Amino acid sequence: MKVFALLLLLPAVALAEPEVDATTGLVKAPGWLQVRAHCGGCHSHALLTQQRADRDTWLEMIRWMQATQNLWQFTPEVETEILDYLSANYAPRRGLRRAPIPEALMPASN
Numbered sequence: 001m002k003v004f005a006l007l008l009l010l011p012a013v014a015l016a017e018p019e020v021d022a023t024t025g026l027v028k029a030p031g032w033l034q035v036r037a038h039c040g041g042c043h044s045h046a047l048l049t050q051q052r053a054d055r056d057t058w059l060e061m062i063r064w065m066q067a068t069q070n071l072w073q074f075t076p077e078v079e080t081e082i083l084d085y086l087s088a089n090y091a092p093r094r095g096l097r098r099a100p101i102p103e104a105l106m107p108a109s110n
């Protein structure tokens, strides 16, 4: 009976949405405080929470901001923490719950 009760709980655990910080919109996972501190000074954190990329692409974006947008250098430790966080929590989406809305059905943007 105990095992059965546990099985009933599993889907709830698996579907639990990650906790999101109300101010920044960042997923509260290891490393999020570094990202809050370093990635919200020039633009909204929303610029990154709406982005999905693999680790290499996140690194490219950081290098691009460092080369052209005055983003400061990080220590290797901080950079690793930031990249771990971004690639774990803002990875390319697989298994979308629904297909993306086709371009033709989207409202016109002007």
Ligand code: HEC
Pocket (backbone or CB within 6 Å): 035, 038, 039, 040, 041, 042, 043, 047, 048, 051, 061, 062, 065, 069, 070, 071, 072, 082, 086
């Ligand atoms: C020193 C200022 C500065 C900081 C700090 C900064 N960025 Fe940026 N970032 C920019 C600028 C400027 C842009 C271009 C904004 C635009 O196009 O409107 C940008 C754009 C972006 C974009 C959009 C890129 C695209 O291709 O559309 C993402 C994602 C991003 N930043 C993520 C981050 C992350 C992650 C951090 C922390 C590691 C960070 N930013 C910290 C200046 C900064």
